[in-house]
Amino acid sequence: MTQFIHVWRMTCYEWFDALRSRRALVALLLYMATSVGTMYWSISLLQKVEKELASVLLLPASENPGAIATTLWKSKPFQDIMRRVSKSNQVFNDIQGKNPVELIYAWLSFFYMPLLVVLIAANRIPEEMGSGAVRYIAFRTSRGAWVLGKFFGQISLIALAVIISGICAYGVARWRLGRYAPIEIVWNMAFWAVRAWIYSIPFVGLIMGLSLFTKSASKSTIFGILSLVGLAIITGITTFFKSGQGWQVILPYLAALFPSDYEMLLWRSSAQPLITGSIFLVTLGFTYLGIGYFFFKKRDL
Amino acid sequence: MITALEVTNLVKCYGKRRALDGLTLRIPRYSVTGLVGSNGAGKTTLMMTVAGFLNPNSGQINLLGNGPFDADVHGGRFAILPQDSELPLTSCPLELLTHYGRLQGLSLQAAKKSASDMLEAVNLGDRANSPIRSLSHGMRKRIMAAQCFIGNPELILLDEPLNGLDPREAARMRSFIAKRRTEQTIVISSHNLNDIEQLCDHVAFVEHGKTVRFAPVDKITNKASILVYTLTGAPSDLPALEHVLGENGTLKFNPETHTLTCHYAEQAIPAAELNQRMIPSILSQCGLVTITQGSTLEEEYLKQSG
Numbered sequence: 293m294t295q296f297i298h299v300w301r302m303t304c305y306e307w308f309d310a311l312r313s314r315r316a317l318v319a320l321l322l323y324m325a326t327s328v329g330t331m332y333w334s335i336s337l338l339q340k341v342e343k344e345l346a347s348v349l350l351l352p353a354s355e356n357p358g359a360i361a362t363t364l365w366k367s368k369p370f371q372d373i374m375r376r377v378s379k380s381n382q383v384f385n386d387i388q389g390k391n392p393v394e395l396i397y398a399w400l401s402f403f404y405m406p407l408l409v410v411l412i413a414a415n416r417i418p419e420e421m422g423s424g425a426v427r428y429i430a431f432r433t434s435r436g437a438w439v440l441g442k443f444f445g446q447i448s449l450i451a452l453a454v455i456i457s458g459i460c461a462y463g464v465a466r467w468r469l470g471r472y473a474p475i476e477i478v479w480n481m482a483f484w485a486v487r488a489w490i491y492s493i494p495f496v497g498l499i500m501g502l503s504l505f506t507k508s509a510s511k512s513t514i515f516g517i518l519s520l521v522g523l524a525i526i527t528g529i530t531t532f533f534k535s536g537q538g539w540q541v542i543l544p545y546l547a548a549l550f551p552s553d554y555e556m557l558l559w560r561s562s563a564q565p566l567i568t569g570s571i572f573l574v575t576l577g578f579t580y581l582g583i584g585y586f587f588f589k590k591r592d593l
Numbered sequence: 594m595i596t597a598l599e600v601t602n603l604v605k606c607y608g609k610r611r612a613l614d615g616l617t618l619r620i621p622r623y624s625v626t627g628l629v630g631s632n633g634a635g636k637t638t639l640m641m642t643v644a645g646f647l648n649p650n651s652g653q654i655n656l657l658g659n660g661p662f663d664a665d666v667h668g669g670r671f672a673i674l675p676q677d678s679e680l681p682l683t684s685c686p687l688e689l690l691t692h693y694g695r696l697q698g699l700s701l702q703a704a705k706k707s708a709s710d711m712l713e714a715v716n717l718g719d720r721a722n723s724p725i726r727s728l729s730h731g732m733r734k735r736i737m738a739a740q741c742f743i744g745n746p747e748l749i750l751l752d753e754p755l756n757g758l759d760p761r762e763a764a765r766m767r768s769f770i771a772k773r774r775t776e777q778t779i780v781i782s783s784h785n786l787n788d789i790e791q792l793c794d795h796v797a798f799v800e801h802g803k804t805v806r807f808a809p810v811d812k813i814t815n816k817a818s819i820l821v822y823t824l825t826g827a828p829s830d831l832p833a834l835e836h837v838l839g840e841n842g843t844l845k846f847n848p849e850t851h852t853l854t855c856h857y858a859e860q861a862i863p864a865a866e867l868n869q870r871m872i873p874s875i876l877s878q879c880g881l882v883t884i885t886q887g888s889t890l891e892e893e894y895l896k897q898s899g
Contacts, residue, residue, distance in 0.1 A: 294665065431644050432664070432697055433668060433696050591648075
C-alpha cells in the first residue's frame with residue numbers, strides 16, 4: 293500500500309516538476325504548434341483536393357473546405373483513396389462519412405505522438421540518474437515506485453498535451469471552416485484524443501524502458517529516436533512481406549510485439565476492437581517498461 | 594552491544610578492482626562513528642552499498658537489525674548524504690524537502706515543518722523558496738545535509754558533510770551534528786581528522802576495502818593512557834620526576850621536541866590526580882608550555898597507515 297502511495301506522490305511531483313522545469317512546457321507548446329500548423333495546412337490541402345475533385349467529378353466547387361465532404365465520401369475515386377489510406381475495409385467503413393476535421397485531428401494526433409513521447413519522456417530518468425538526484429529518492433522509496441511515478445507522470449503530461457492540442461486544432465478548424473466545423477465534433481475529437489493518448493502508452497513504455505539503460509540524457513534521446521526508426525522499419529517489413537511463406541511465417545508474430553499492429557484497432561468505432569486494441573497497447577507499454585526495469589532494479593545507481 | 598549497522602565480509606568490485614574486499618564493521622546504536630581512510634579506500638562505496646545504491650558482490654549487510662536495505666522496511670528510518678550527487682536543480686528547497694518528508698511517511702503538515710526546521714538549522718530559511726540552481730555550492734551542500742535529518746531517521750550516513758562549507762557554516766554544521774549525538778546513529782566519512790576527532794565517539798580506519806581498525810576515539814588516541822607535557826627545555830632531574838610518578842606509569846623525554854610523555858593507566862590513577870602530582874615537580878625544574886591528553890587522531894592514523 294505504501295508503495296502505491298509513493299507512486300502517486302512521485303507522479304504528482306513529476307507533473308509539477310516537469311511543468312515548472314519549462315522543458316516539458318516547451319515540448320507541449322511544440323506539439324500544440326505542430327497540431328495547429330498541421331490542421332491549418334491540412335485544411336488548405338483539403339480545399340485544393342476538393343476543388344480538383346469537384347472539377348473532375350463535375351461537382352459544384354465551394355470556397356469552404358469540407359463543404360462538399362459529404363458528396364466526396366460518396367464518390368468512388370475518393371473512397372478508393374481513403375480505403376488505401378486506412379489500410380482496412382473495416383476501418384474505412386467506420387470512418388466513412390466522418391467530418392474531415394476530426395479525421396485530420398485523429399491523423400495528426402497519432403502521427404506526431406511518438407515524437408512527442410521522445411521529446412517529453414526520453415530524458416527524465418537519465419537526467420536524475422546522471423546528476424545523482426535519484427539517490428535522494430532511492431533510500432526513501434523503492435526503485436519500482438520511482439520508475440512508475442515517472443511513467444505515470446509522463447503519460448499524464450501527454451494527456452495534457454493531447455487536450456491542449458485538440459482545443460487549439462479545433463480553434464483553427466472553426467476559424468477556417470466556420471459552420472463546417474460544428475461544435476458537435478468537439479466531442480468526437482475528444483474521443484480521438486483519448487485514443488491517441490492510449491496509443492502513446494506503449495511508446496512511453498518503450499522510450500522510458502530504454503532510458504533505464506543509460507545515465508546520459510542525450511544517449512537516451514538518441515535511443516528513443518533510433519527505436520522509432522527501428523519500429524518504422526519493422527512495420528514496413530511486416531507489411532511488405534506478408535505472403536506468409538517460408539521465413540515470413542514469423543512476421544505476424546513479430547508484428548504483434550509492436551504498437552503499429554494495434555494502431556488501426558483504435559480507429560474502429562465499435563467497442564470490441566477498441567477495447568482489445570487498448571488492452572494490447574497498454575500491456576505493451578508496461579511490458580517495455582518492465583523489461584527496462586528488470587535491468588534497472590539490479591544496476592548500480 | 595546493540596548495533597545500528599552490521600556489515601560482514603562485504604565485497605564490491607568495479608570490474609576487476611575490489612573496492613570493498615571483505616569489509617567487516619559493527620556500528621553501535623546511538624554512536625557517532627567516523628570512517629577514515631585514504632582516497633579510494635572504500636568509504637564511499639561502503640556507504641553507497643549500505644544505502645542500496647550499489648549491489649554488493651558478496652557479504653551481508655544488516656541495517657537496523659532488518660537485513661539489507663529495503664524501502665518497505667527502512668524507508669524513513671535511514672538516510673544518507675551521498676557524495677557527488679546533485680539535487681534536482683529546478684526544485685526549491687522547502688518543496689523538495691517536504692516531498693522527501695512525504696515519501697518518508699510524514700503528513701503534509703509534519704513534512705513541511707520538518708523541512709522548514711531543517712532549513713533553519715542549516716541557516717537557509719531565507720532561501721527556502723529559491724530554485725536550487727540559484728544557490729551556491731556551499732548552500733546546496735547544506736540542503737543536502739539537511740535532507741538527511743528530515744523526519745529524524747534512526748541511522749544517518751554522511752559522506753564528507755563539511756566539504757565545501759565556509760568556516761562559519763562548517764562550525765555550525767559540526768555543532769548541529771554534535772547535538773544529535775545521543776538521538777541518532779550517525780556515520781561520518783571525512784578526510785578532516787580534526788572534525789572526526791571532535792564529532793565522533795568511535796572511528797574506523799578503512800584501507801584497501803577493509804576495516805583495519807575500529808575502536809572508540811579515546812582508545813585510539815590513548816586519551817586514557819598518555820599525557821604529553823611540552824616543556825620549555827630539558828628537565829634537570831628526570832629520575833626525580835620518575836620517582837614522583839612511581840609505579841603509576843613510565844616517563845620518556847624527547848629532547849628534539851622537548852616533550853615529556855607519560856604512559857599511565859587511567860584505572861590506576863586518574864589524569865587529574867596525576868597532573869596534581871607531576872606539574873609542581875616539572876615546574877620546579879623547567880617551564881611548562883602545554884599538557885595534552887593522548888595523541889591526535891591524525892598522528893594515530895598516520896602511524897597506522899605507515
